[in-house]
Amino acid sequence: MTSRPPRERGIPEATVARLPVYLRTLQALQDRGTLTVSSEDLASAAGVNSAKLRKDLSHLGSYGTRGVGYEVRYLVYQISRELGLTQDWAVAIVGIGNLGRALANYGGFGTRGFRIAALLDADPTMVGRRVASLDVGHIDTLESVVRDKGVSIGVITTPAVAAQAVATRFVEAGVSSILNFAPVVLNVPDGVDVRKVDLSIELQILAFHAQRRNGDEDHGAEPAGLELT
Amino acid sequence: MTSRPPRERGIPEATVARLPVYLRTLQALQDRGTLTVSSEDLASAAGVNSAKLRKDLSHLGSYGTRGVGYEVRYLVYQISRELGLTQDWAVAIVGIGNLGRALANYGGFGTRGFRIAALLDADPTMVGRRVASLDVGHIDTLESVVRDKGVSIGVITTPAVAAQAVATRFVEAGVSSILNFAPVVLNVPDGVDVRKVDLSIELQILAFHAQRRNGDEDHGAEPAGLELT
DNA sequence: CCCACTTTGTGCGTGCTTTCACAAGCACGT
DNA sequence: ACGTGCTTGTGAAAGCACGCACAAAGTGGG
Numbered sequence: 445m446t447s448r449p450p451r452e453r454g455i456p457e458a459t460v461a462r463l464p465v466y467l468r469t470l471q472a473l474q475d476r477g478t479l480t481v482s483s484e485d486l487a488s489a490a491g492v493n494s495a496k497l498r499k500d501l502s503h504l505g506s507y508g509t510r511g512v513g514y515e516v517r518y519l520v521y522q523i524s525r526e527l528g529l530t531q532d533w534a535v536a537i538v539g540i541g542n543l544g545r546a547l548a549n550y551g552g553f554g555t556r557g558f559r560i561a562a563l564l565d566a567d568p569t570m571v572g573r574r575v576a577s578l579d580v581g582h583i584d585t586l587e588s589v590v591r592d593k594g595v596s597i598g599v600i601t602t603p604a605v606a607a608q609a610v611a612t613r614f615v616e617a618g619v620s621s622i623l624n625f626a627p628v629v630l631n632v633p634d635g636v637d638v639r640k641v642d643l644s645i646e647l648q649i650l651a652f653h654a655q656r657r658n659g660d661e662d663h664g665a666e667p668a669g670l671e672l673t
Numbered sequence: 674m675t676s677r678p679p680r681e682r683g684i685p686e687a688t689v690a691r692l693p694v695y696l697r698t699l700q701a702l703q704d705r706g707t708l709t710v711s712s713e714d715l716a717s718a719a720g721v722n723s724a725k726l727r728k729d730l731s732h733l734g735s736y737g738t739r740g741v742g743y744e745v746r747y748l749v750y751q752i753s754r755e756l757g758l759t760q761d762w763a764v765a766i767v768g769i770g771n772l773g774r775a776l777a778n779y780g781g782f783g784t785r786g787f788r789i790a791a792l793l794d795a796d797p798t799m800v801g802r803r804v805a806s807l808d809v810g811h812i813d814t815l816e817s818v819v820r821d822k823g824v825s826i827g828v829i830t831t832p833a834v835a836a837q838a839v840a841t842r843f844v845e846a847g848v849s850s851i852l853n854f855a856p857v858v859l860n861v862p863d864g865v866d867v868r869k870v871d872l873s874i875e876l877q878i879l880a881f882h883a884q885r886r887n888g889d890e891d892h893g894a895e896p897a898g899l900e901l902t
Numbered sequence: 903c904c905c906a907c908t909t910t911g912t913g914c915g916t917g918c919t920t921t922c923a924c925a926a927g928c929a930c931g932t
Numbered sequence: 933a934c935g936t937g938c939t940t941g942t943g944a945a946a947g948c949a950c951g952c953a954c955a956a957a958g959t960g961g962g
Binding site: 685686687688722724725728738739740741 | 918919920922923926
C-alpha cells in the first residue's frame, strides 16, 4: 500500500479544469526531453499566472523541490493519476453525423486513457457502416452495448431534438458521465455529470466582446421589423 | 433615437456566458407560441437558479413585469442585441479536416448572426474542393480573404502544430476574435479574444469526477513502469 | 560549514459569483 | 377604488477564485 498523498479530498473545480492543460504542457516538455521545470516556465507555457499554477499543484500535494522546480515525469504521473487517466475509460458516441465522425476519427484523445468503444446512430443507412475501424451500431442496442463494453462515458452528437432521449437512456443504462454537443440543456438526475460543448455559445460570447470592442458603433438605429406591442 | 436602456457598461463575464443559453431557451418557447414566461419557468428550462436568472437579466435593464413575468419576444430581441447578433459576423474556418467540415456543414448556427464566409486549408489536395457550398481556399490567401470578405471571427480547426501560426496570421490580418479547437495554448497580443473548445479536456474533467464518484477504488496499486528516480 | 541564490508553498486582501430573502410593483377581481 | 396574490429587482451575506508578496526550504559555491 502506497502512502496516501497529503492532499485533502476536494480539489477546487477551477483547478480541475486547468489540470488537463498543465498535463498537456508537461507532456510536450517531456517529449522535448526536459527533466525539470519551474512554476514560472510551466505557467507561461500553459498561459496562466505562476502563483495560480503553484496553488493548483499544491492541491495535489507537494511535488516540487524548492530552488529547483518540478520533475516533469513525476508531475505528469501525479496529474494523470488525479484525473483518473491511469485507468481506461470506454466511450460511446451516439449520433454519427459530421461531428460524430470527426470525433471518432480524432485519434489523439489528448492523452491515452480514453478508448472509443462504440458508435451508435438512429439512421438505418448509417448503421453497419465502418467508421474509424468500428461498425456503427443501432441506437436500440445502446443498453446492451453499454453493459457489454463497460461504457462509462457517453458522448452525444445527435441533433438537438434527439439529445434528451439519448441522455435519459444513457443514464438508465448506468452511464453517469455525459459529454453533450447538442445545443440543448439536458435534464438528468443528481449524481450524473453533464458537460456541454457548444459552438454557437462560444461564437456568441466572442461576438459580445467584439461588439464591445468596436464601441457599439451601430446602436443608434433600431432595426426595422420589431414593432413593440 | 431610442432611449438608451439604463444598463451600465460592464456585464459580468459569468452572465455573458449564460445569455446564449437563455436566448436559445427563449427561442424554443417562442417557437412553441409562448408569449410570456416567469423567471422560475425560464430558469428551470435553462437549467439555472431563478434568482441568478433575474440578476443576469437585470444587468440588461428591467425588461420584466412584476406579477407577470417577461415577454418572450421582447427578451429575445434584447438579448440578441446585447450579444451583438443583430449584426452579421463573417466567420472564416481554417483547417478543413473532419472537424472543419463538420462545422462548415453545421447549418444552424444556433441563431442567425453568423455567416461562414471562407474555408481555408494548407493541403493542396483539399484546396478547390467544394464544402458546404463554398470553395476551399489556400491558407496563403488568408490575409486577402479576411480583408475582402470582412472576416471578424476566425475559427481554427487545424492540427495542433499549425494552430499558433494561423492564429498569428489572423491577428496580423486584423481578426481579434478567435475560436480555437486545436489542443494548444495560443499566444496572442492583448486585445485579442481567444476562446478554446477542447474535447479531451472535457473528457478528462468527466473522468476526474467519475473516478471520484467511484471512490477511487483502484488507488491501492501503483502501476508498474514508473520507477521513481 | 556557511552564505548567497533560487524557487516552492501559502497567508491574506480583493473582487467576483452565487444565493437568500424581501420590499416594491403590477394585474386583476370585486 | 382598493385589497389580494403573484413575480420582479436587488440589498446583503456567504463562498470562491485570483494574485501578491514573503517565509520556508532546498541547491551550490567557496
